[in-house]
Amino acid sequence: MMLDSSAGALGASVEAGLLGLELTQVQWYLLLGTAVAVIGMVRMLLTRDLVARLIALNVTGIGSLMIILALAARSAESADAAGSGPGIDPVLSALVITGLVITVAFTGLGAVLIRRIEGFQASGRRDDAESGGTAQDPEAEQ
Amino acid sequence: MNAPMSLTLFCLGAVVLIPLLASALSVLLGSAARRVLGVLTSAAVLGLSTPILVRVTSGETLELALGGFESPLGITLRADGLSALFLAMTAIIGAVVSCYAAARPAATGKRLAAQAVEPAGATGGDHRGALPQESPAAWKSGHAGFWPLWLGCWSGLNAVFVSGDMFNTYVGLELVGLTAVALVALGGREAWAAALRYLFIAVLGSLLFLIGVALIYSVTGTLDIIDSGKAISELAAQGEADLAAVVLALCLISLGLALKVALVPLHRWLIPAHSSAPSAVSPLLSALVIKAALFVLLRAWLWVAGPLPELQILAWVLAGMGTAAILLGSVMALRQSRLKPLIAYSTVAQVGYWFLLLPLLLDPETNALEGQPGTALEDGAVLAGALSGTVALALGHGLAKASLFLSAGHLKDLYGTDEIAELRGAGRAHPMLVMSMGLSAVGLIGLPLSLGFSGKWLLATSAVAAGHYWILVVLVVGTLFSAAYLLKAVAPLLVMSEDDQTALSLPQAKTHSDPSDKTLTGKAQLAPFVLGLLTVLTGFLGVWLTGVLEVGAPW
Numbered sequence: 003m004m005l006d007s008s009a010g011a012l013g014a015s016v017e018a019g020l021l022g023l024e025l026t027q028v029q030w031y032l033l034l035g036t037a038v039a040v041i042g043m044v045r046m047l048l049t050r051d052l053v054a055r056l057i058a059l060n061v062t063g064i065g066s067l068m069i070i071l072a073l074a075a076r077s078a079e080s081a082d083a084a085g086s087g088p089g090i091d092p093v094l095s096a097l098v099i100t101g102l103v104i105t106v107a108f109t110g111l112g113a114v115l116i117r118r119i120e121g122f123q124a125s126g127r128r129d130d131a132e133s134g135g136t137a138q139d140p141e142a143e144q
Numbered sequence: 145m146n147a148p149m150s151l152t153l154f155c156l157g158a159v160v161l162i163p164l165l166a167s168a169l170s171v172l173l174g175s176a177a178r179r180v181l182g183v184l185t186s187a188a189v190l191g192l193s194t195p196i197l198v199r200v201t202s203g204e205t206l207e208l209a210l211g212g213f214e215s216p217l218g219i220t221l222r223a224d225g226l227s228a229l230f231l232a233m234t235a236i237i238g239a240v241v242s243c244y245a246a247a248r249p250a251a252t253g254k255r256l257a258a259q260a261v262e263p264a265g266a267t268g269g270d271h272r273g274a275l276p277q278e279s280p281a282a283w284k285s286g287h288a289g290f291w292p293l294w295l296g297c298w299s300g301l302n303a304v305f306v307s308g309d310m311f312n313t314y315v316g317l318e319l320v321g322l323t324a325v326a327l328v329a330l331g332g333r334e335a336w337a338a339a340l341r342y343l344f345i346a347v348l349g350s351l352l353f354l355i356g357v358a359l360i361y362s363v364t365g366t367l368d369i370i371d372s373g374k375a376i377s378e379l380a381a382q383g384e385a386d387l388a389a390v391v392l393a394l395c396l397i398s399l400g401l402a403l404k405v406a407l408v409p410l411h412r413w414l415i416p417a418h419s420s421a422p423s424a425v426s427p428l429l430s431a432l433v434i435k436a437a438l439f440v441l442l443r444a445w446l447w448v449a450g451p452l453p454e455l456q457i458l459a460w461v462l463a464g465m466g467t468a469a470i471l472l473g474s475v476m477a478l479r480q481s482r483l484k485p486l487i488a489y490s491t492v493a494q495v496g497y498w499f500l501l502l503p504l505l506l507d508p509e510t511n512a513l514e515g516q517p518g519t520a521l522e523d524g525a526v527l528a529g530a531l532s533g534t535v536a537l538a539l540g541h542g543l544a545k546a547s548l549f550l551s552a553g554h555l556k557d558l559y560g561t562d563e564i565a566e567l568r569g570a571g572r573a574h575p576m577l578v579m580s581m582g583l584s585a586v587g588l589i590g591l592p593l594s595l596g597f598s599g600k601w602l603l604a605t606s607a608v609a610a611g612h613y614w615i616l617v618v619l620v621v622g623t624l625f626s627a628a629y630l631l632k633a634v635a636p637l638l639v640m641s642e643d644d645q646t647a648l649s650l651p652q653a654k655t656h657s658d659p660s661d662k663t664l665t666g667k668a669q670l671a672p673f674v675l676g677l678l679t680v681l682t683g684f685l686g687v688w689l690t691g692v693l694e695v696g697a698p699w
Contacts, residue, residue, distance in 0.1 A: 039351075046344065059347055066351045070358040093367065094358060097311055101354060104318045108347045111322060115329060115340045122333060 031072035039065025052119065056112045063105045067098050074098070152199045153208045155192040156221050159231065159302045162188055167295035175288035179246040182291045186235075186242035189298065193235040200228035201688075205696040207308065220308035220368065224696025226535065229689065230305045230439050233539045237431050237546045237675065238298050244424055244550060244671035245290060251423035251557060251668075253287030253330030287330045287422070294428065297323035304436045309367040310357040310448070313440055314350065321346035321404070324433045327425045328417050338416035345403050345413045352400030353440070359393035360448065369447050373698065377450045391454045397444045398462060404437035407462070407499065408469035411492045418491065419484035423553025426484065430491050431546035438498055438538055446531065447698050451506050459502035466499030467618050474625030478632060483552040483562035486633050487545070490588065493626065494541045497603075500615050501530040504607065526606045528697065532690040533603030539689075540595030540679060544587035547675035551577045551584075554669065555637075564636050571638045576669045578637045583676030585630040590623055594679055598686030 025033070042061030049055055074094035166185040170178045199206060206223040213219070223231070245252050300319030307313045325346060329339035361367055364375035376390055406414040418426050449455060473493025480486035504526060554577055555570060556562040571578035590596035600619050607615035 039355075043348065046348070052340065055344060059344055062348065063351055066355045069355055073358050073362040076362060094361065097354070097358060097361075100311075100315060104315075104322075104350075107318075107322055108343060111325060112340065112343050115325075115336055115343065118333075119336045119340065 028072050028076045031075070032069060035065050035068030035070075035072055037065070038062075038068060041065070052116045056109065056116060059112070060105060060109060063101070067101050067105075070094055070098050070101070152195045152206060155195050156206050156208045156223055156306055157210060159189055159192045159196070159235075160221070160299055160306065162192065163295045163299035163302065167292045167299060170291045170295060175249070175286075178288055178291040179249065182242050182295065183246045185295060186239040186298075189302070190235045190239045193231050196223050197228045197232045200225055200695050201692050203695055219312055221306045222308035222369075222696075223306050225693040226439070226442065226696070227305045228695075229535060229539060229692060230435060231302060233435070233542050234298070234301050234305065234432055236678065237427070237542055238301075240671050240675055241424060241427055241546060241550070242294070244668055245294070247666065247668040247671075248424070248557075249288075250285040251553065252290035253422040253425070254283045254285050254332035255287045255289075255330075257282065257284045283332060290327070290330055290422070290424065293323045293326050293330070294425075297327065297428070297433070301432055301436050304439060307369075309369060310360065310372070310444075311367045313369075313443070314354055314357060317353065317404070317436060317440065318350050320433055320436050321350060324429055327428070328421045330425060331420050331422045335417075335420040335422075338413075338420045341413050342417040345410075349400040349403035349437070352396045352403070356393040356395075356397035356400065356444075359389050359396070363387075363389045363393070369443060373448050373450055376448065376452070380450070380452055387452060387454055390449065390452065391458070394444065394449050394455055395458055398441065398458060401437045401441045401444075402462070402465070405434050405441065405495055405498075406492055407465050407495055408472055408492065409465065411469070411473070411495075414492060415485055415488045418488040418549075419482075423550070423557055426487075426553055427546035427549040430488070430549055431542040434491070434495070435538055435542055438495075441498075442531070442534070445502060445505065450698065453506065456503075456506045459506050462499045463503050466496040469493060469496030469499075470618060470622040470625070471496075474622065474629060477629040478625070481564060483564055483567070483633060484549070484556065486564070486629060487548050487552055490548075490626065490629060491541075491545060493622065494537075494545070494588065497537050497599075497619075497622065498534050500603065500607075500618060501534045504530045504610050504612060504615075526610045528690060528694065529602050529606030529609070531697075532686075532693045533599045533601070533606060535693060536595055536599030536602060536686060536689055538599075540587050540590075540599055540682070543675050543679040543682065544584035544594075544596065547580050547584040547672045547679060548588070550672035550675065551581045554672065564633060568636045569639045574669070576673050578634065580669075580672040580676035581634050581637070584672075584679050585634050587676075587679030589627045589630060593683040595682040595685065596679075598683055598689070602686060602690070 039062050042058045042063075042065055046055050046058035046062060049058065071090075071094070074091040163185055166181055170181050173181060196206065200223055206221075208221045210219040210221065297320055300316045300323060303316035304313055304320065307316055322343075325339050325343040328335055328342055331339075357367070360372055360376075363379070364372040366372050366375060376387070379390075380387060403410045418429050421429060445455075445459075470493050473489050473491075473496065477486050477489035477493060480489060552562060555567060555574070558574070559567060559570070561567070587594040587596045590600045600623065604616055604619055607613070607619075
């Protein structure tokens with residue numbers, strides 16, 4: 003792609019032995035981020051264990067933030083080639099930081115919900131009878 | 145000129161910040177004070193949204209850089225026609241549902257309260273005091289956590305609608321998503337699993353959207369919606385520029401938002417989440433939370449991406465999914481025996497209508513027909529018609545579905561069940577509830593006069609003008625289906641028959657609803673009725689809507 007010229011100038015290319023392709027550092031991290039995000043997503047959609055799903059969602063989040071960081075570094079690389087580069091793009095870094103904050107928020111919310119669901123399962127169905135027949139398994143509707 | 149202008153700009157910031165402030169403040173208050181604060185805030189937001197709508201209707205696009213910091217690092221708020229319309233719908237529905245929730249605290253959820261052992265912990269309404277290990281605990285209706293969550297959600301919705309750049313849109317969407325999940329979880333134990341599932345889907349959708357936004361930024365160098373739209377159309381005009389990244393970004397954004405809006409193959413989470421949520425929450429989820437994702441989708445397709453021919457396949461795929469949504473959602477709605485899942489499936493079906501316009505945007509022949517002699521089409525007439533039709537359908541759906549979910553939830557609270565078979569003849573005892581269900585059914589089916597009718601009419605005429613006759617077929621089939629499933633839901637409630645013994649043996653108010661709960665029969669029933677009435681009355685606004693949408697339109 004358009005990175006190839008700047009890559010040579012920077013000398014930051016990484017030999018990816020895999021396909022004999024020469025990847026720049028940025029491309030390498032883009033690929034890595036994509037792989038992490040996809041792996042997390044697949045795991046999240048396939049597993050039934052709730053905690054594992056939450057962790058997988060976190061992995062997906064980290065993967066997507068890695069993609070964004072690599073994109074931030076990409077714009078820095080092209081800026082360097084032009085002779086004036088402030089380094090990593092600040093706007094995309096701000097995006098990543100906000101993304102991290104949101105990751106913490108949803109992990110907390112998910113953990114609370116999982117704790118309640120599994121807490122009830124662990125404490126037995128003892129109080130099922132008390133709360134009446136209105137309780138229905140939402141999964142059963144499909 | 146200057147003074148009223150700055151007042152309107154103040155309103156633009158305040159519609160986001162005042163609910164947020166009220167949300168934070170309400171955490172410190174007791175449950176009665178929270179209700180007062182909630183109603184006051186909703187009145188304030190209604191009052192603040194009005195000048196924005198008036199000002200935008202007069203033809204101005206409002207823009208405010210918060211704190212004077214300009215675009216790249218500051219936060220820009222912008223209100224054009226699309227924003228003002230969604231803002232107004234949210235204000236109306238939000239205010240009515242807030243009043244309902246204040247009048248009927250029992251509708252805001254269920255909480256585990258320790259019985260008389262620790263009265264202090266119980267009145268706090270805090271979920272931490274109610275662990276399952278504390279055995280003398282019982283489910284009590286009413287959850288004061290509703291207010292901070294709903295006000296936070298409202299702030300997020302308004303932030304999405306007035307956001308000037310894609311990243312604040314993302315933050316707003318996240319705020320809406322997380323508070324919506326917590327609102328679902330207020331529904332008690334049976335709602336928790338649904339809420340968790342909703343959390344996974346909502347966050348996954350946001351992450352995909354975020355990657356898309358970052359890709360668009362890396363191509364255009366700006367997050368601002370209008371600037372990036374300009375940059376992309378310049379790139380497209382240059383011809384040789386590689387727009388693969390933009391197409392990929394649009395794919396990711398569309399997929400992420402389709403998850404959030406529950407487009408058909410991705411719709412399974414919606415049914416348990418919307419039907420197990422408390423009575424005051426389901427209308428908010430269905431009428432407003434989904435609209436936030438729809439709004440962003442329209443922004444991304446019309447304002448950011450513009451008519452790139454490379455997007456044609458994606459547009460057809462999404463329109464195909466929309467068609468599938470209308471058919472599958474309707475069939476599944478017909479197969480339900482309970483009121484709230486039926487209404488939830490009808491949401492799935494209605495979502496499909498909003499995606500039908502996408503192929504119209506990109507068809508090169510559409511633009512070729514415009515402005516030529518013999519066709520009475522002005523420039524952008526097809527697009528304007530399709531967009532205002534879609535927006536009218538979405539707004540009409542918001543009003544109608546809020547009313548329908550409110551009445552259905554109210555009936556469920558009254559009789560302790562929402563099995564349609566057991567609610568036969570409920571219209572005799574509660575004419576106003578069933579009347580509002582009927583009115584909102586008129587809106588959802590799209591019978592003349594309602595906003596739904598205006599929307600379908602606008603969409604159909606622009607589809608015919610562009611030669612996309614298949615949209616007409618889909619609209620007609622969808623209308624017939626929606627008439628079928630809504631009749632299935634409403635007709636049994638209207639049975640008055642003296643000859644049928646079973647009709648009169650309604651189940652008594654029982655189980656978790658307290659028979660002495662006066663609020664069930666009181667003024668709270670007015671809330672769904674007002675919304676149902678609005679569904680029908682707003683039908684006259686079709687033409688006005690098209691005019692408002694012209695303000696700040698991308699063509």
